Amino acid sequence: MRLEYFLLVDRVISQDLAARTICCEATVPTESTVFEGHFPGFPLMPGVLLIETMAQASGWLLVAANKFQRMPFLAAVKEAKLRAFVMPGQRLTIDAKVTHDGSGYAMTDASISCDGKLVCNATITFRVVRFPNPDFAAEMRRRAVTVGLLSSEALADG
Amino acid sequence: MSSTFDTIANIITETCDIPRDTITPESHAINDLGIDSLDFLDIAFAIDKAFGIKMPLEQWTQEVNDGKATTDQYFVLKNLSARIDELVAAKSA
Numbered sequence: 001m002r003l004e005y006f007l008l009v010d011r012v013i014s015q016d017l018a019a020r021t022i023c024c025e026a027t028v029p030t031e032s033t034v035f036e037g038h039f040p041g042f043p044l045m046p047g048v049l050l051i052e053t054m055a056q057a058s059g060w061l062l063v064a065a066n067k068f069q070r071m072p073f074l075a076a077v078k079e080a081k082l083r084a085f086v087m088p089g090q091r092l093t094i095d096a097k098v099t100h101d102g103s104g105y106a107m108t109d110a111s112i113s114c115d116g117k118l119v120c121n122a123t124i125t126f127r128v129v130r131f132p133n134p135d136f137a138a139e140m141r142r143r144a145v146t147v148g149l150l151s152s153e154a155l156a157d158g
Numbered sequence: 159m160s161s162t163f164d165t166i167a168n169i170i171t172e173t174c175d176i177p178r179d180t181i182t183p184e185s186h187a188i189n190d191l192g193i194d195s196l197d198f199l200d201i202a203f204a205i206d207k208a209f210g211i212k213m214p215l216e217q218w219t220q221e222v223n224d225g226k227a228t229t230d231q232y233f234v235l236k237n238l239s240a241r242i243d244e245l246v247a248a249k250s251a
Contacts, residue, residue: 075196102206104216105199125199 001026001032008053009094015064024147025154026053033152050120051077054110055109057094058124060149062106064157065098068141072126074108080122090114104128135150162239169204173197183236188229211245
């Protein structure tokens with residue numbers, strides 16, 4: 001995780017487009033400027049960033065399901081529950097499942113667990129629209145290789 | 159069995175906290191009921207689920223943006239009900 005850059009998914013462990021699921025992992029950094037404010041003397045992964053982490057995992061699933069032709073943008077978060085503290089250095093597993101694929105929007109159920117224990121979950125809505133420009137789409141494909149969603153060969157094939 | 163309009167009106171009431179008795183077949187979802195695009199996503203989701211369809215919101219929006227249709231054709235509730243009946247019939251055919 002690079003909190004300051006909003007790069008919150010380290011790696012895609014598995015994806016199943018037929019089942020509409022994805023599993024990712026991420027490790028909370030041991031040091032970050034975020035922890036200077038949240039909180040002094042008690043560094044804690046902000047809940048909003050956990051929600052963003054679930055959104056990003058869901059987003060990778062949706063961007064893959066749309067064959068990198070469309071980009072999901074966060075629209076709504078429902079029933080977000082932050083069930084346990086997440087500390088620097090902890091390794092997180094993020095799971096997401098598309099629960100509804102609408103026209104121009106999609107919904108996912110997402111969760112994060114740590115050492116097998118559920119730490120947060122939410123129902124997330126996205127607007128799913130065509131990439132606003134080709135550079136953005138190309139950058140997302142490059143990042144997809146970095147997180148292991150897309151192979152280098154697939155990137156080269158366009 | 160409730161009509162398509164009744165089902166939609168009930169969904170709007172539950173989703174947007176709009177009193178049921180203020181929703182009529184002549185109501186325009188946007189102009190009269192003040193439903194914004196984000197709330198309409200929730201309504202679309204509930205309608206998709208209730209009727210087992212995929213309401214083609216993107217296509218409708220595109221037609222409106224291109225001047226090929228008016229918002230009345232899709233967002234006045236009696237017209238929306240008719241569109242949904244068509245989608246349900248097309249799915250059953």
